[in-house]
Amino acid sequence: MNSVGNQNMLSVAGQLIFRKTEKMLKFLLPVIFPSWRFFSSIGPSPRIHIGFLRDENGEPEVWQEFRPRPAKISLKSGFWRLLHSPKWNETLYINTCAERLFEGYSEMREREIMRRILAAIQKGEILVEAAKPYVTYRISAIMREGQVTTQQITFVATPVLLSDSVSISSVSEQGTV
Amino acid sequence: MLLEQAVRYSEIILGLAYAQQSVEYIRGLQPEKVWGVILLLLSCLLLIGFQPVFVEAGLLIIACILLYRFQGPYNGGSDCMSILVLLCLFLSHVAPTPFWKQIALGYLAFQLTFSYFQSGYIKIINTDWRSGQALTDVFAITAYPVSERVRDWAKSPRLMLFMSWLVIVFELLFPLSLLNHYALMVALSITAAFHLANACLFGLNRFFWIWLAAYPIILWFQSRLMAT
Numbered sequence: 001m002n003s004v005g006n007q008n009m010l011s012v013a014g015q016l017i018f019r020k021t022e023k024m025l026k027f028l029l030p031v032i033f034p035s036w037r038f039f040s041s042i043g044p045s046p047r048i049h050i051g052f053l054r055d056e057n058g059e060p061e062v063w064q065e066f067r068p069r070p071a072k073i074s075l076k077s078g079f080w081r082l083l084h085s086p087k088w089n090e091t092l093y094i095n096t097c098a099e100r101l102f103e104g105y106s107e108m109r110e111r112e113i114m115r116r117i118l119a120a121i122q123k124g125e126i127l128v129e130a131a132k133p134y135v136t137y138r139i140s141a142i143m144r145e146g147q148v149t150t151q152q153i154t155f156v157a158t159p160v161l162l163s164d165s166v167s168i169s170s171v172s173e174q175g176t177v
Numbered sequence: 178m179l180l181e182q183a184v185r186y187s188e189i190i191l192g193l194a195y196a197q198q199s200v201e202y203i204r205g206l207q208p209e210k211v212w213g214v215i216l217l218l219l220s221c222l223l224l225i226g227f228q229p230v231f232v233e234a235g236l237l238i239i240a241c242i243l244l245y246r247f248q249g250p251y252n253g254g255s256d257c258m259s260i261l262v263l264l265c266l267f268l269s270h271v272a273p274t275p276f277w278k279q280i281a282l283g284y285l286a287f288q289l290t291f292s293y294f295q296s297g298y299i300k301i302i303n304t305d306w307r308s309g310q311a312l313t314d315v316f317a318i319t320a321y322p323v324s325e326r327v328r329d330w331a332k333s334p335r336l337m338l339f340m341s342w343l344v345i346v347f348e349l350l351f352p353l354s355l356l357n358h359y360a361l362m363v364a365l366s367i368t369a370a371f372h373l374a375n376a377c378l379f380g381l382n383r384f385f386w387i388w389l390a391a392y393p394i395i396l397w398f399q400s401r402l403m404a405t
Binding site for chain 1: 201204245249316322325377
């Protein structure tokens with residue numbers, strides 16, 4: 001019995017290692033043999049909006065854009081961003097996750113975006129609406145069709161309950177929307 | 178430029194580039210914060226030239242962990258180039274003979290050249306790029322422009338057309354600069370300015386630093402090519 005059990009464990013471990021290695025190679029090979037097709041075609045571009053809800057099944061009354069662009073960036077700030085731009089690079093990563101969600105559902109991508117939105121709320125970057133303890137986000141795709149630019153909602157995330165500390169601190173610090 | 182010199186210069190710039198990336202990870206979320214700290218430590222060791230083989234092996238392991246963590250690159254092409262530079266430098270150290278050392282670095286020089294040429298090629302075969310429409314879309318539609326003022330550049334079709342062709346022609350001609358040392362120096366100055374512009378307009382700061390890290394290798398490669 002022990003020997004059969006050990007063999008099964010070895011087989012499961014072997015399969016796990018094989019799957020992990022296969023997955024790792026899937027990520028690594030395109031890096032070692034890259035394709036430099038920057039902007040080969042301009043596909044749909046994601047925009048992310050956040051909404052707060054009273055309950056899990058509700059509908060947000062207001063959708064606020066996640067990290068809207070500033071009107072302009074000063075020379076000094078532009079120079080600093082050349083050296084250090086963590087928020088912008090995170091936003092680019094979030095956009096990559098959103099683009100992957102255009103291609104098909106991925107729990108990991110949905111979670112990654114939500115995690116970063118929650119962190120932004122925690123830091124006070126996003127205003128929390130009073131008496132609305134749930135947060136969700138939606139992704140819309142902006143694209144050009146002929147001479148017309150259209151925007152379509154492609155994904156709405158499962159709402160998440162904000163922790164008490166996050167909602168209380170953000171509301172008391174920044175008021176309500 | 179001598180091979181050893183090129184490797185050392187490249188490692189110094191790579192160390193700076195990784196230090197820049199690691200500080201950004203440290204400002205982010207867990208678990209990349211922790212990886213960022215280790216990355217910063219290894220970048221500093223690379224910068225001072227301490228045991229480059231082991232340091233580069235360590236950086237490669239972290240790069241793979243991050244690749245797995247984000248299910249692909251965190252920052253697209255800049256992560257690809259970072260790992261590629263790192264891998265080729267590491268292979269140049271562990272190569273059994275000078276021939277294989279040159280093959281490892283030659284591969285990096287080839288990828289750098291190809292990164293410009295292929296970019297230009299896929300643009301010139303695309304009618305939207307030839308008409309300037311694709312670049313207009315980059316400014317008007319994509320999430321890249323860093324400010325609304327930069328997004329307004331899309332309203333100047335002539336400027337977009339001019340910029341599109343400037344980029345296409347330069348990218349396609351880049352491999353020819355390998356024929357002459359001074360031509361390559363000029364070409365690399367222009368590409369550095371191009372990456373700087375991308376960093377300012379689209380916030381692609383990591384691309385600027387990491388492409389620079391491969392420049393000493395292409396300078397060595399060009400002198401090696403001309404010597405044959």
